[in-house]
Amino acid sequence: MNPEPDERLAALIQACIKGDKNSQKALYKSFYGYAMSICMRYSMNREEAAEVMNDGFMKVFTKLTKYDTSRSFKGWLRKIMINTALDNYRHNLKHYYQQDIETSPDVSASGNVLADMAYEDIVGLVQKLSPAYRTAFNLYVMDGYTHEEIAEMLSISVGTSKSNLSKARENLRSLLKKNKDEYARYSR
Structure with a gap:
């Protein structure tokens, strides 16, 4: 019998915390579409969105030990992606053209x-x-x-x-x- 999705995600997260590259790749692939859809909304184009998303996943992988397993992983990921997009916005603000x-x-x-x-x-x-x-x-x-x-x-x-x-x-x-x-x- 296959483990439940929550159990699989928990096992995947634990493997990522231990530094398993294949698990990190699997987590990235599993949430790529969701993360990209968030980043696209905050970015000028697909390339910028991909950059923001990759920066966001770097934060996810370095902060996985801080993830509270009693809460939704998707919600935690969403917050990281939004905050990464906002960091990108603030960093590039001086380069953006703001319409009068x-x-x-x-x-x-x-x-x-x-x-x-x-x-x-x-x-x-x-x-x-x-x-x-x-x-x-x-x-x-x-x-x-x-x-x-x-x-x-x-x-x-x-x-x-x-x-x-x-x-x-x-x-x-x-x-x-x-x-x-x-x-x-x-x-x-």
Whole structure:
């Protein structure tokens, strides 16, 4: 009889703690898709996401002894990936182009464009946001953090967090409208 998934994961984690490279490779492969989906939301492109994810897995492997086995491994991994993405954001902040809030278009999309879009397309639109807007959007909408928590994590004011979220939503509406218009043009 095969061991239960939780037992297999616990055994895999213990082997990783002991430094078994094959177990580390198996853990990486098992959670690659999940970790990459988190990192893609916070990154400009797939290459940056892969770099963030690999940095995150390095942290996972070096901190596995701190993992509390009474809690969800996926939740612990998620937190590490988000924090690694935020570290990357802070580190590269001086290189990112931040769109001026005043020049951001105020266009609302009508119709349900999201229903016709694939997950990758939606993530692609989120990646087109400026880093500050993308980060606030992901932390608040996708990961459920409060504006107070976001402000503390990013060392910004609560008002800036709220403003970045608002502008992210405006920019996404504009991008969705543009996407809808292009879709209508090509589907004729």
